[in-house]
Amino acid sequence: METLFKNKVVIVTGGSSGIGKATALAFAKKGAKIAVVDWKENNEVINLIQELGGEALFIKCDVSKAEDVKAMVAKTIATFGQLDYAFNNAGIEGTSAPTQECSEENWDKTIGINLKGIWLCMKYEIPEIRKQGKGVIINCSSVAGLVGFPGLPAYVASKHGVVGLTKTAALECATLGIRINAICPGVIQTPMIDRLTGKNKEAIQQFTGLEPLGRFGLPEEIANAVVWMCSDEASFVTGHAMAVDGGFVAQ
Numbered sequence: 001m002e003t004l005f006k007n008k009v010v011i012v013t014g015g016s017s018g019i020g021k022a023t024a025l026a027f028a029k030k031g032a033k034i035a036v037v038d039w040k041e042n043n044e045v046i047n048l049i050q051e052l053g054g055e056a057l058f059i060k061c062d063v064s065k066a067e068d069v070k071a072m073v074a075k076t077i078a079t080f081g082q083l084d085y086a087f088n089n090a091g092i093e094g095t096s097a098p099t100q101e102c103s104e105e106n107w108d109k110t111i112g113i114n115l116k117g118i119w120l121c122m123k124y125e126i127p128e129i130r131k132q133g134k135g136v137i138i139n140c141s142s143v144a145g146l147v148g149f150p151g152l153p154a155y156v157a158s159k160h161g162v163v164g165l166t167k168t169a170a171l172e173c174a175t176l177g178i179r180i181n182a183i184c185p186g187v188i189q190t191p192m193i194d195r196l197t198g199k200n201k202e203a204i205q206q207f208t209g210l211e212p213l214g215r216f217g218l219p220e221e222i223a224n225a226v227v228w229m230c231s232d233e234a235s236f237v238t239g240h241a242m243a244v245d246g247g248f249v250a251q
Contacts, residue, residue, distance in 0.1 A: 002030045002031055003030070003031045004030040004031060005027060005031050005032035005084075005230075006031045006032075006087075007029035007031075007033075008031070008032045008033070008084040008085060008228075009032065009033045009035070009068070009080040009081075009082050009084050009085070010024075010032045010033070010034050010084065010085040010086065010087065010230075011034075011035045011037060011072070011073070011076055011083065011085070011087070012024040012027070012034060012036055012037060012086075012087045012089060013037040013061070013063055013086075013087070013088050013090035013117075013121060014037070014090035014140075015034075015036035015045055015074075015089070016036065016038040016042040016044065016045055017038075017042075017190070017191050018188070018191055018219050019089055019140065019188060019222045020087070020190060020221065021188045022047065022219035022220045022222065022223035023087050023219075023226050024036050024045050024056070024090065024221040024228070025045065025049065025223070026032045026053075026220070026223040026227050026228065027085075027227060027230075028049040028054035028056065028227070029052060029054075030053075031054070032085070032152045033054070033055040033080050034049055034054065034056040034057070035056075035057050035075070035076040035080070035167050036049075036056055036057065036059070037061050037063075037124065038060065038061070039061065039062050039063075039090070039134060039184070040060070041058070041060055043060070045058075045119055046058050050057040053081075057076070057080070058074050059071075059072050059076070062113075063088075063090045063113060063121060064109075064112035064113045064116055064119030064120070065120075065138050066120055067161075069117075069120040069124055069185060070122055072124075075146065076166065077171060080081075081248055082128070082131070082132055082216055083125060083128040083129050084129065084134075084135045084136075085123045085129075085131055085135055085137070085138075086121065086122075086129070086135075086136075086137045086138070087138045087139070087140070087226055087230075088117070088118045088121040088122065088137065088140060090113060090117055091113060091114045091117075091140060091158075092107050092109070092110060092113050092136075092155075092197060093152065093155050093195065094107075094109065094110035094152065094155050095151075096151045096152060096153045096196070097151060098150070098151060098153075099153040101251075102153050102154055107153075109157065110154035110155055110158055111154060111157065111158050111161075113124075113159075114158035114159065114162065115148075115161040116160055118139050118140075118165060120148070122137060122139075122165075122169055126173060126176075126178060129146070129178050130173075130177070130178060132177075134177040134178070135178050135179075136178070136180070136181075137169075137176065137177045137178065137179070137180045137181075138179070138180075138181055138183055138226050138229050139165070139166045139182045140162070141159045141160075141162040141166070141182040141184045141241060142155075142159040142164050142185060143176065143184050143185065143186050143187075143243055143245050144156045144186055145161075145162055145182070145184055145241065146160075146161045146241065147164070149190070151156045153215070156177075159184075162182055163182050163184070163241045165171065165183065166182040166239070166241065167182075167241070168240050170238045170240075171181060171239060172236075174238055174239070179200070179234075179237065179238040179242045179244060180238060180239065181229055181237060181238060181239065181241070182240070182242065183222065183225060183226060183229065183241075183242050184241050184243045184244065184245070185217060185222045185244050186210075186211060186217050186243070186244065186245020187207050187208070187210055187216050187245070188216060188217040188218065188219060188221075188222060189202065189216040189218055189219065190218065190219060193207065193216065194228070195217040201239045201249055207227065216234070217244070217245060218244050222244055223251050225242065225244045226234075229242065
């Protein structure tokens, strides 16, 4: 195990699968203590981290609920004594439908988790990270936070909102020792993309066709970028929306 983040504490929301799982494991391999957060009880990642010799805690949390998020941060502090980094990654794709057919229920749920959830996380994370005098928050947006994507109006709106919220918070925290950035993954091989494609061969080909590299990205490729953005190697980077994809945004 490396020691780049030894004695540092990281919150990873949406940490039970996909990008969140890969990121929790990546931080653990570099010596960090991890609070793995998800809406459904799941200790698989905790067990994997412990097998690596790391320390981890699972916290059940609905990020769209203020009391849940407040309790998430409080439990992290009570267990590990501090908070240094956060990867606010929890999100849903919502239901696919054109803008005029998007239901109010889908809109409210998607915005509530994807955008309000990140605001709530930062609301309670920032004061605790500030106590350390230095730290980093990475919010998970999407390439759909930088361009349009037909049939997912609530998702696209929420991810654009994450970019704007990140830039605002970054300006507010720049002199407080807290760097805040957004990461904007392309089409990544996760349970979310499996749901969107239904694992249908034709649908998969359509999605891979969006990526000039001709393949889905891997969760570990996003995790590596998040870890770098939290490291001192990125010490002059704040307020950015970093696209990590095979060229989709550049088309």
